[in-house]
Amino acid sequence: MNKNLLLKTEFVLDEDIKNITTFKNVGKVAGAFYPKNQGELINTVKFLKSYKFPFLIVGNGSNLLIDDKTPLFVISTKFVEHKISRKNNVLNVSCSTTLSELYHYCCNRSLGGFEKIAGIPATVGGAIKNNASSFGQSIFDYLESIKVIKNDKIITLYKDEIDYYHHSTNLKNLLILSAKFNLKHRKKCEIINDYIYYSKLRRLSQPLGLCCGSVFKNPPNCKGAGSLIEQCRLKGFSINGAEISTQHANFILNKDNATFDDIYNLIKLCKNKVLFKYGIKLEEEVEIISKKILG
Ligand SMILES: Cc1cc2nc3c(=O)[nH]c(=O)nc-3n(C[C@H](O)[C@H](O)[C@H](O)COP(=O)(O)OP(=O)(O)OC[C@H]3O[C@@H](n4cnc5c(N)ncnc54)[C@H](O)[C@@H]3O)c2cc1C
Numbered sequence: 001m002n003k004n005l006l007l008k009t010e011f012v013l014d015e016d017i018k019n020i021t022t023f024k025n026v027g028k029v030a031g032a033f034y035p036k037n038q039g040e041l042i043n044t045v046k047f048l049k050s051y052k053f054p055f056l057i058v059g060n061g062s063n064l065l066i067d068d069k070t071p072l073f074v075i076s077t078k079f080v081e082h083k084i085s086r087k088n089n090v091l092n093v094s095c096s097t098t099l100s101e102l103y104h105y106c107c108n109r110s111l112g113g114f115e116k117i118a119g120i121p122a123t124v125g126g127a128i129k130n131n132a133s134s135f136g137q138s139i140f141d142y143l144e145s146i147k148v149i150k151n152d153k154i155i156t157l158y159k160d161e162i163d164y165y166h167h168s169t170n171l172k173n174l175l176i177l178s179a180k181f182n183l184k185h186r187k188k189c190e191i192i193n194d195y196i197y198y199s200k201l202r203r204l205s206q207p208l209g210l211c212c213g214s215v216f217k218n219p220p221n222c223k224g225a226g227s228l229i230e231q232c233r234l235k236g237f238s239i240n241g242a243e244i245s246t247q248h249a250n251f252i253l254n255k256d257n258a259t260f261d262d263i264y265n266l267i268k269l270c271k272n273k274v275l276f277k278y279g280i281k282l283e284e285e286v287e288i289i290s291k292k293i294l295g
Contacts, residue, residue: 021061027068059126067290095125112186226250232273
C-alpha cells in the first residue's frame with residue numbers, strides 16, 4: 001500500500017448513502033473513497049484489506065440496499081477514469097464506464113451488442129458482476145475477458161473461466177478493473193432503431209423514481225414476482241417514505257426520504273404475503289448489505 005497515493009484519494013467521512021446508491025435511502029456509511037484512477041483504486045483496496053476494515057466496491061449502486069446501521073466503508077468506482085480503447089472490433093473498457101457510454105461509443109462506430117442493455121443504469125464492473133441483461137441481451141454476450149485483482153495480483157479471466165447465471169456470477173470478492181469485448185459490425189440505423197424501441201419498452205414497463213430496478217427474482221415456472229405481489233393487493237402499499245410501485249409491483253420506490261428499515265420492511269412484507277398465499281418463497285434480486293442479513 002502506497003501512503004502518498006492514499007492521501008491523494010478523495011475520502012468522505014460519514015458519506016450519505018444517497019450519494020452512493022440509486023435507492024438513495026437516508027443514512028450514512030462510515031466513509032467513502034473516490035479513487036480517480038486504477039492505481040488509486042487498487043491502492044485503496046489494499047489499504048482497507050490491510051486494516052481488515054469491512055468494505056464494499058460500488059459502481060453506480062443501482063442494485064444495492066445499504067443498511068446505515070452496518071459499519072461499512074465504500075469504494076466507489078464512479079470517478080475512476082472512464083476509458084474505452086479500440087483495436088479493430090475489440091474494445092478494452094474500464095470498470096467505471098457506464099453501459100450508456102459504452103452504447104454511444106459503439107453506436108458511433110457501427111458496433112452492435114449493447115443496444116438492448118444500454119438503459120440499465122450500471123457501470124461495466126457492476127454489470128459484469130451481476131450479469132446485467134435485458135430483452136434477451138446480456139453483458140456476457142460479447143465479453144471476451146476481464147482483468148481482476150485476485151489475491152493482490154492482476155489476472156485475466158476469460159469468459160469460459162467465469163460461471164454466469166441469470167443476473168448473477170461467481171465473481172465474488174474480486175475487483176473487476178476492466179473488460180474486453182469482441183463486437184460485431186452492425187448498421188448504425190439498426191443499432192439506433194433497436195435502442196429507441198427497447199428504451200421505449202423500458203419506459204412503459206418500469207416506473208420512474210428512486211429504486212433498485214426489480215426487487216425480486218421471478219420464481220421459476222410461475223407468474224412473475226410482480227404479479228404475485230400485486231395479487232396480494234400490495235400495489236401502492238407504503239411504509240413511511242417507501243412505496244410498492246402502483247405501476248409495477250416488483251419495484252419499491254423511495255418516495256420521500258425512505259430509510260433502510262422502511263424499504264426492508266416492505267421487502268419482508270411482500271415475501272411473507274406471497275409465501276402465505278402461494279407457498280412461494282421470493283428471493284431478492286437486490287443485494288442487501290446489512291448486518292441483519294450477513295449476521
Ligand atoms: C431503474 C433500474 C433498472 C434496472 N434494470 C435492470 C435490467 O433491466 N437488467 C438488469 O440486469 N439489471 C437491472 N437493474 C439492476 C442493476 O442496474 C444491475 O444489477 C447492474 O448490473 C448493477 O450495476 P452497478 O454498476 O450499479 O453495480 P452496483 O449496484 O454498484 O454493485 C452491484 C454489485 O457489483 C459489485 N461491483 C460493482 N463494481 C464492481 C467492480 N468494479 N468490481 C467488482 N465488483 C463490483 C458490487 O460490490 C455489488 O456486489 C436496474 C436497476 C435500476 C435502478
